[in-house]
Amino acid sequence: MSRNSRIAGVAAIAGIMLAVAIVALREPGDPPREAVLPVTEESEQQEMLARELERCATLTMPDTACEHAWAEKRRRFFGSGEGDRR
Numbered sequence: 001m002s003r004n005s006r007i008a009g010v011a012a013i014a015g016i017m018l019a020v021a022i023v024a025l026r027e028p029g030d031p032p033r034e035a036v037l038p039v040t041e042e043s044e045q046q047e048m049l050a051r052e053l054e055r056c057a058t059l060t061m062p063d064t065a066c067e068h069a070w071a072e073k074r075r076r077f078f079g080s081g082e083g084d085r086r
Contacts, residue, residue, distance in 0.1 A: 049073065 049072060056066035 049069060052065065052069040053073060056063065056069055059066060
């Protein structure tokens with residue numbers, strides 16, 4: 001075996017050992033990140049927007065209603081206007 005192949009083999013084994021160590025350090029009881037998000041009550045408008053975005057996720061063609069729904073989602077996420085900026 002050449003020297004380069006030995007170095008590559010050692011590096012591969014070290015990488016595998018590092019990955020196993022990281023997985024071993026994670027506690028098995030850790031909940032997924034989605035599970036710790038706060039649960040908020042949704043209004044009827046938010047529910048309608050969520051349903052529309054779910055419908056849009058299944059489409060493969062551009063759709064004007066979906067573009068408006070995504071724009072509304074971004075507006076709600078980032079804030080409604082210049083008054084929201086800090």
